[in-house]
Amino acid sequence: MEFSSKLLENAVYEISQLPGIGKRTALRLALHLLKQPKDQTTALSTSLLKLREEIKFCSNCHNISDVALCEICANPKRDESLVCVVEDIRDVMAIENTGQYRGLYHVLGGRISPMEGVGPQNLTINSLVNKSKEGIIKELIFALSSTMEGDTTNFYIYKQIESLDLKTSTIARGIAVGDELEYADEVTLGRSILNRVPFENSLKL
Numbered sequence: 209m210e211f212s213s214k215l216l217e218n219a220v221y222e223i224s225q226l227p228g229i230g231k232r233t234a235l236r237l238a239l240h241l242l243k244q245p246k247d248q249t250t251a252l253s254t255s256l257l258k259l260r261e262e263i264k265f266c267s268n269c270h271n272i273s274d275v276a277l278c279e280i281c282a283n284p285k286r287d288e289s290l291v292c293v294v295e296d297i298r299d300v301m302a303i304e305n306t307g308q309y310r311g312l313y314h315v316l317g318g319r320i321s322p323m324e325g326v327g328p329q330n331l332t333i334n335s336l337v338n339k340s341k342e343g344i345i346k347e348l349i350f351a352l353s354s355t356m357e358g359d360t361t362n363f364y365i366y367k368q369i370e371s372l373d374l375k376t377s378t379i380a381r382g383i384a385v386g387d388e389l390e391y392a393d394e395v396t397l398g399r400s401i402l403n404r405v406p407f408e409n410s411l412k413l
């Protein structure tokens with residue numbers, strides 16, 4: 209792609225670094241911004257900068273939050289004895305949208321994937337295990353995507369907490385194998401949390 213402007217070329221390059229955005233789309237977006245009032249570009253740049261500089265993670269569940277303890281963890285009406293283990297904030301949002309769940313969450317920050325160089329130490333598994341030892345949590349619900357990486361992560365955590373006096377369950381597989389949680393419809397996802405099954409049942413022993 210030949211550019212008549214180095215400024216445009218740089219902007220297109222940066223935009224095209226985003227997932228799913230090719231050079232052509234990046235060029236279309238850059239030209240779109242140029243046609244809009246300058247305020248829009250300023251607002252976009254400022255919000256991204258602020259996101260990076262000011263973002264916090266909840267000290268209890270590791271969800272993205274604007275404050276030290278997120279709204280869900282700080283809500284006294286939520287059941288702190290019930291913790292749903294998910295990969296990231298998108299899963300929290302999907303489950304919250306069902307309106308069926310009143311417990312807390314634990315956000316792992318991904319799943320174990322040797323192929324992508326993600327090991328247990330790159331996730332918030334230690335924090336979950338330590339939290340589980342405190343005795344407040346009575347049940348962990350594994351709600352990771354039903355992929356090989358998701359299953360590996362579930363099993364790894366299960367092994368760490370197996371000896372504790374803790375119920376473990378997994379969301380009912382109304383969610384198709386390989387499906388990401390965020391793509392499940394609200395009714396299916398809501399039902400799969402209510403109809404969760406003991407984690408041991410999901411293991412092929």
Ligand SMILES: [Zn+2]
Binds near residue numbers: 266269280
């Ligand atoms: Zn929280």
